[in-house]
Amino acid sequence: MTITFADLTTMRVGGPIGRLYVPETTPEAVELLRQATAAGDPLLVMGGGSNLVVGDVGWDGTVVRMATSEFGIDGELLTVAAGVEWDNVVKAAVEAGLSGLEALSGIPGLVGGTPVQNVGAFGTVTSDVLDSLTVYDRQTGRVERWTPDRCGFGSHRQSVFKHSDRWVVVEVTYRLRRSGQSRPIEYAELAKRLGIEVGGTASPADVREAVLVLRRSRAMVLDPEDHDTWSVGSFFINPVLAEVPESARECPRYPDVKGTKLPAAWLIERAGFSRGYGLEWGDGTVALSSRHALAVTNRGGATTSEVMKFAAHIRAGVEARFGIRLGPECDLVNCSF
Numbered sequence: 001m002t003i004t005f006a007d008l009t010t011m012r013v014g015g016p017i018g019r020l021y022v023p024e025t026t027p028e029a030v031e032l033l034r035q036a037t038a039a040g041d042p043l044l045v046m047g048g049g050s051n052l053v054v055g056d057v058g059w060d061g062t063v064v065r066m067a068t069s070e071f072g073i074d075g076e077l078l079t080v081a082a083g084v085e086w087d088n089v090v091k092a093a094v095e096a097g098l099s100g101l102e103a104l105s106g107i108p109g110l111v112g113g114t115p116v117q118n119v120g121a122f123g124t125v126t127s128d129v130l131d132s133l134t135v136y137d138r139q140t141g142r143v144e145r146w147t148p149d150r151c152g153f154g155s156h157r158q159s160v161f162k163h164s165d166r167w168v169v170v171e172v173t174y175r176l177r178r179s180g181q182s183r184p185i186e187y188a189e190l191a192k193r194l195g196i197e198v199g200g201t202a203s204p205a206d207v208r209e210a211v212l213v214l215r216r217s218r219a220m221v222l223d224p225e226d227h228d229t230w231s232v233g234s235f236f237i238n239p240v241l242a243e244v245p246e247s248a249r250e251c252p253r254y255p256d257v258k259g260t261k262l263p264a265a266w267l268i269e270r271a272g273f274s275r276g277y278g279l280e281w282g283d284g285t286v287a288l289s290s291r292h293a294l295a296v297t298n299r300g301g302a303t304t305s306e307v308m309k310f311a312a313h314i315r316a317g318v319e320a321r322f323g324i325r326l327g328p329e330c331d332l333v334n335c336s337f
């Protein structure tokens, strides 16, 4: 039976995979990566497929899907292999009395993906809690231990790993705190749900619970029965602009090292695309989530080309209204819009 990206990604679109390898230990993963690189075969590394959209043509090469599982706690350091499911790490940290990851509860995908786009939610980003990581460098063939300053974090959702196939993350160490109190909660909606002031703290277990409730209300926790979650989360990235055009003067804005960050969801909704938009559009296979304007969703039976056509339609509407061109937050492979 041919395995396709539709089988292995959360958007559930994408064509066939040439050769699929699923390494279960870190040494096995490194050896596979070494062999595939030496063979000169096109190589795509993936985790949970929750931030990845691949074209209907698929990938005529090797795919390494990380399934490594090493996991260890040493004091306040949590070291985990790239193939471990992210939310299991958050749960284990909370249960072990370690504080720091709780706001990142419920995010799909695997550990190796977290530094790639400096995954974040509710005011915490991966780089806040990252101690170090181990990468396999496909150019030199070396396995190296990196501190966060080498990772190119800074601007929203950026890192040196994004859009580069040179480095594969094989292991990540998070620096947490042995504490009954969470990191300060800076996100107003979460603070309200916890009944605390912005900047206050709560127990990591309570924060995890509250985050999961809020995420479920936005269809941001995977549920195979719920098409609003057949997505890559935020499909479009919040644009960072050197100058905000007059047309977007009412848009909320946030500082970013590269300029001013605008919420793409605000731009999309104000350009006339409400949540759920598209249910009657095209063939009805693709629509914005009915609970989150940034999530492009597969309503069942969508193809990648339908997703791309839909994304281009949304982008054109936002550009016509505000003169701002949205780009993808997810990784697009063998497809574009």
Ligand SMILES: Cc1cc2nc3c(=O)[nH]c(=O)nc-3n(C[C@H](O)[C@H](O)[C@H](O)COP(=O)(O)OP(=O)(O)OC[C@H]3O[C@@H](n4cnc5c(N)ncnc54)[C@H](O)[C@@H]3O)c2cc1C
Residues within 6 Å of the ligand: 010, 044, 045, 046, 047, 048, 049, 050, 051, 052, 066, 082, 107, 108, 109, 110, 111, 112, 113, 114, 116, 117, 118, 119, 120, 121, 161, 163, 167, 168, 169, 170, 219, 220, 221, 222, 229, 231, 232, 233, 234, 331
């Ligand atoms: C419902 C939903 C909600 C989401 N909510 C959030 C959110 O709140 N915040 C947020 O930041 N993201 C969110 N996301 C996006 C996604 O979950 C994260 O980006 C996640 O970290 C991706 O991990 P993954 O293992 O699925 O990566 P994949 O989708 O498999 O891969 C994504 C990219 O990373 C690369 N990659 C994967 N593993 C490695 C590795 N070990 N080494 C090098 N490169 C690698 C791949 O080649 C690809 O380019 C959401 C997605 C969904 C579907």
